[in-house]
Amino acid sequence: MHPNPIYRTAPADRNLAFARDRGFGVLSLNGADGPLIAHVPFLLAPDGATADLHLVRSNPIARALDTPQTAVIAVSGPDSYVSPDWYGASDQVPTWNYIAVHLRGTLALLPQEDMRDLLDRQSAHFEHRLRPKTPWTADKMDPGTLARMMRQIVPCRLTVTAVDGTWKMNQNKPDAVRLRAAGQVQSSPIGQDVALLAALMLAPPQG
Secondary structure (H helix, E strand, O other): OOOOHHHOOOOHHHHHHHHHHHOEEEEEEEEOOEEEEEEEEOEEOOOOOEEEEEEEOOOHHHHOOOOOEEEEEEEEEEEEEEOHHHHOOOOOOOEEEEEEEEEEEEEEEOOHHHHHHHHHHHHHHHHHHHOOOOOOOHHHOOHHHHHHHHOOEEEEEEEEEEEEEEEEOOOOOOHHHHHHHHHHHOOOOOEEOHHHHHHHHOOOOOO
8 A cells, every 4th residue: 555645545435345346356465485366356245344255276375274364455446657747747757546455354264165155146246247148147057067166166255354545646736737647647558447547536535
């Protein structure tokens, strides 16, 4: 998280809503030989208290969960390079605007028999957003094939103890300067979802 508090005024519910909607992040914990990292879809509970996910059984993180471990899921949103020339003001330096939310807590394995329920809940969550497509369900699979595939993955739950968010959108600049930069970010070839980031820069979140 960026240390400047001006970028960290978004309320907890906004950070949680962003993470829930994104539903994908970088899971990390400390391993014996250094950080362990996995890119995972997750299902955040309505109250933000837990995030459910699954890992391939052979994943080093899954192997490390013989006991619960302190972990974090870093959820990234839109981002873009910002050129000093875009501000229309002197003595500026390059920067990078972005949105990120970190979910910190304790990661533990769930009972293997919970895997089917997690698969059903997670697929329903994402399939629901593909309307008018008829949602995919596991019932469409051959039961034997499904059982074999589910034996290769393990269900996990992050019990969330802290939520931190950075919404870095030039809030440290005068409004006119920030708005000029937003106009350039909108069509920048550097970054991800730059149009969305530019729209958010027009009205950055307040506390």
